[in-house]
Amino acid sequence: MGRYLFHRAWQSLVTLVLASVVVFLGVRALPGDPALALAGEEATPEQLAAVRADLGLDQSLPVQYGRYVGQLLSGDLGESTRTGQPVADLVATTLPVTAWLSLYALVVAVALGVGAGVVAAVRRGRWQEWAVSTTSVVLLSVPSFWIGILAVLVLAVWAGLFPASGYVSPLEDPLRALWHLTMPAFVLGTAIAAVVMRQTRASMLETLSADFVRTARAKGLSPRRVLGRYALRNSLVVVVTVVGLQLGGLISGAVVTERIFGLPGLGRLTLDAVFTRDYAVIQAVVILVTAFYVVINLAVDALYSLLDPRVRVDA
């Protein structure tokens, strides 16, 4: 297992290096001269050269890349080309919003998805399975951001149950934070829950008809114990895979959800940066999200081998 994880960690590192090269070259491919933008249109050639030297733009690409990676590793994400604020500060204020939202949404997705999936599998052929399956097909066909807008319309504007926008940190006021985040988290979470539910149901159906489950039943174990300790545990590998594969969707979804509910998160920071052409911020966000994505994928792989010892052999 140690060797397997080491191998995977090595792969992840290669991925990160590749991603940083792509981002680095992508920023260089952008139209416009950053030195000119910073120095202003009326700058003399000398001033321009000074800015260029200051930014390290007068050096060769590999040297520039080395400098860039060095800065990244020391936590220096550069400064916003628009406001001059350190990007690290901007990320530090917006990241928690996105993190809380995603975490809450993930809890909703797993709870709803696994719960409904198990119910659909156990109640096979009855109305419960039909209800769960129909809901998931509808959820998959309908854009989740539209559900978000409808939720704002019905639950916030008409019924007044939840606030239509705004954010409160859970560290400051947990109850108000819950009130503010519940609608966004459910909108983001149910979209993923639909996928999780489908896979959980399929996997549970397979496990429930396996020999070892029949043996456990024949042994006289209570249905609850058979379901929880035997069937569900075996289906968990599938659930972890699906949730891992939905990670990209979670990140993309968080950006949209933040936009609908006016949450001051990383998504809003990114979109504002795109509209104002704040390349330093875009660059930082792309690298951060990629790093996060790679690390979580590694964690999912590690989780596999904990949940299912057979995975180690395959590696």
Added chain:
Amino acid sequence: MAVEQPAPPAAGVGSPGAPTPAADDGLGGGRGRVLRKVLGDAKGVVGIALLAVVVLGALLAPVLAPYGPTEVNFETPFQRPLTVGYLLGTDDLGRDVLSRILFGLRASLQVGLLAVGLAVVVGVPLGLVAGWWKGVDAVVSRVTDLLLAFPFLIIAVGLAAIGGASLGNAAIALGVAAIPTMVRVVRAETLRVRSRPFVDAARTMDASGPRILATHVLPNAGSAIIVQATIIMPTAVIGEALLSFLGLGIQPPTPSLGIMLSDAQQYLLRAPSAAVLPGLAIAVICLGFNLLGDALRDALDPLTVPARRRRRGKAAAR
């Protein structure tokens, strides 16, 4: 515009499998059989009907739309649906919602087809090559594994930052995001077909790898590619709406269902129908493709896999 393309898959679906093994199987023409199965399936019929409405609406938008999609009328903002002259009402600028939805359908289908096209053009050759040559497979599979769950929004953000937000860049981002699954599907099909006797026969006749891939493997992977395309299409349609909603896709005043939703959110209280209708249109497109895709999968599955297995079993018994 190539908007009418969604229909052909249903009709042409049997042909890819026909040239090599399916032609001599005595099952009586794959093409008509699949079509009949899809038409005999409630899901298929509803899916085709929904798509027919959508495609006709998009194609005939210039004829059907009572007003220009960007025609502003400050005298009649926020008309309710079913008002005389405005079947689905008007938005904040007095633009006719029905006309905008019809033209929005065009944009949705356009981006969807471009994305599917990109996924096919790049994904299919990569999948074939990866399934055939082991050395290439190692590299291709590693990259697709990595891209498989990568947030497509990050790709879209990068493209919008470099090339500006546009219909084309949205389609590229969505197409790139769809490539990994297409590669996987085609690779799996290639692996399945490469061990079949008719491929061995081609090999003994000294056919080159590319030739076998083009004449034997690709036709057999056809149905899987088409089914995958019906999966990519609705995803891309939702993706376009989402990108345009965020301002990363089609730019106003060009009508897009996503932009309409984004606008409608500004005046939710005054005209809730403006937030409901474009979303419904997206749902209809996606439901149509999902249903048709399901029916196609059902129609193709029992025809291809088990029927052949049965025959192989019989041959072995003999």
